Structure formats: C-alpha cells, structure tokens
Amino acid sequence: MSDKLAEIVSHKRQEIEPLIQRAEKLRYAALERNEFKSLASAINVGSDRLGLIAEVKKASPSAGIIAEDFDPVSQAKKYADAGASAISVLTDEKYFKGKLEYLTQIQHAVDVPVLRKDFIIH
Template structure:
C-alpha cells in the first residue's frame, strides 16, 4: 500500500468521527485566492506553505510557529498561504489554519486529503478561503459534488492533477477556476517539473494554473515562467529557509 493509499484510509476513519463546528470560527469574510494570484506583486503568484513535516522529508523545521511564519509570508508578498492540516502524516492541525486566518489578510488554502462532504463543511467552519481537491483520490462524480459544495459555501477550489488521465477526469466533471499541477508523484513522492510542461497545453485558457512541488531555485522558476503558469505553490523551500525573504528573492533574483 502506497503512502497515499494509507493517507486515504486514515481519512475515511477520521471523517467518521469528525466533529464539525456549528458555525464559522472566524468572523473575517472570505478572501479570493484567484484575485490575489492575478494581482501578485511578483512575476508569479506565490502560495507559500505552512508545513511542519512530510512523509518524504520528515520534520522540516524544529522551530514551528505557524502564525509567525504566515505573517512573514504576508510581509514578503505571498499571494496566499497554504496550511497543512493533516495530523498523522504532516504533523498539521486545523487550529493552525484558524489561528492564521485570524491574524493575516491573505487568502488561506486548506491543504488536506478531502474525500467527504463533512470535510468540506469543516473546512469552511475553521476559516478556509479555498480548499484542495486531489483528483487522484476522487471519482469524477465525487469531485463534482465536493467542488460544488465548496463553492456554495463561499470557498474557492484548487483542483490538483498529476497526469493526463486525472486532468481529463477533472475537465469532464467540473470547470475549475484554479488547477494545480503537482510535480510530485503522490505514490512515490518523487518530483519532476516536466510534469507541468507536459500538461500545460491541455489546461483551459480561463483557468489559473498553479505549479506545485519541486520548486527550489531561480532555474526552476524560469522554467515555469516559460511554461506560462500563473502561480507557484512552494512549501519545503520556504520551511527549510531561515530567511524566507532571501529565499523568495533568490527565486526571482529581485530585491523585492
């Protein structure tokens, strides 16, 4: 059984006992991730990730202060903040997202393995502005239902694909405003930026394209700029850097 299969099995069990708050825990109104990406102050919209650990890399930082990290991302001009809320495999927590939403004005993406309507409602209640839906773990009909539910609750959806079959499934069932191409194979956790270039011609013109994972250098960013992506989701590079502004500057070779 792959790591992804294990994660999904765990999510099925978690969902059975998931306690959904009766109302939204954050009074601040939703913020559009799409608009923030479109108006980024950087050449590409940066979704910076708050992530303590991962199955492939283990612990990414020993000094993990989610709100402090998020405020730094806001200060250096990120377009949005992705927050890992999976507890068992990524050492995340829903409270990290809620606390961050209360303290920053950027749109917040909940990054988890969502397979059930209850998780979508929970996402809205804890303060998410957008959620991630992963095509690899959803049937087309499931994807359509969860996508529609999220939008009905005022959230945007980043739909993630890794190959042509997944993209075809997505486009047959929803009209996504945000499409993420994950350069990491979730079965092996290996990354390859050519995944983005191979799928780029198949992305609808009216969708914003986010390249996810494996982005560590200006060379990587230049490659993706050449592919005309709209944004980047960067986690490990930021989390391992003591100076997040310097890391961001190194990606674009700018003073900003």
C-alpha cells in the first residue's frame, strides 16, 4: 500500500464511527421521506443522449485546492442545469475538503440523484 493510501486508511479508521452514525441518520431520514432518485434511470437515457455524472469537489490530495470560492450547492445546480444526469459529491474532510452536509444541501437543491464519494472502509 502506498504511503498516501496508508495515511488515508489510518485517518479513516479514526473517524469511521461518527461518520457511520451520521450517515445512518441521513439514510433513515431519506427512507422516512421516501425521496430516493434512481441512478440507473437517470443515466440510462438512451443512445441519443449521454448519461453524465458530474463531480462536486473543492480539493484533491494530488492537486490541492481546486476551487477557492467553493459553493457546492451553486456548483451542483450549474451541473444539473447543464444536463448532468447525477451529481457526485466529495464528502471527505481531510483530503478533499468536503463535508457530509453537502449531500443534504445538494439533494434539496437539484432534481437529479446525488451520490456520496468518499474513502469508505469497514
């Protein structure tokens, strides 16, 4: 395992329990509202159109800060308005400067499926 990947796994092991608890609360809230949007339906748009998943992220471990004036909701709306089939949201705080709360904020702002992208270990 590379040094960077080992560092990421070590960090995630330290923060996994609170993340699992927060994710479970969000999952149950979504189940209660029955607000699931089908990713399969969103990206299976036929041969005349491309099913595109756009990514919302502030930074990356390799590139550093990508967007200084980062507004995840505004970015997601722009992607959805431009025709993205779904929005992928980076939620890792340490390496991608994301937040789990971005999922809820973006989900309420767009009418396409919203995916969580993070380093998830179990």
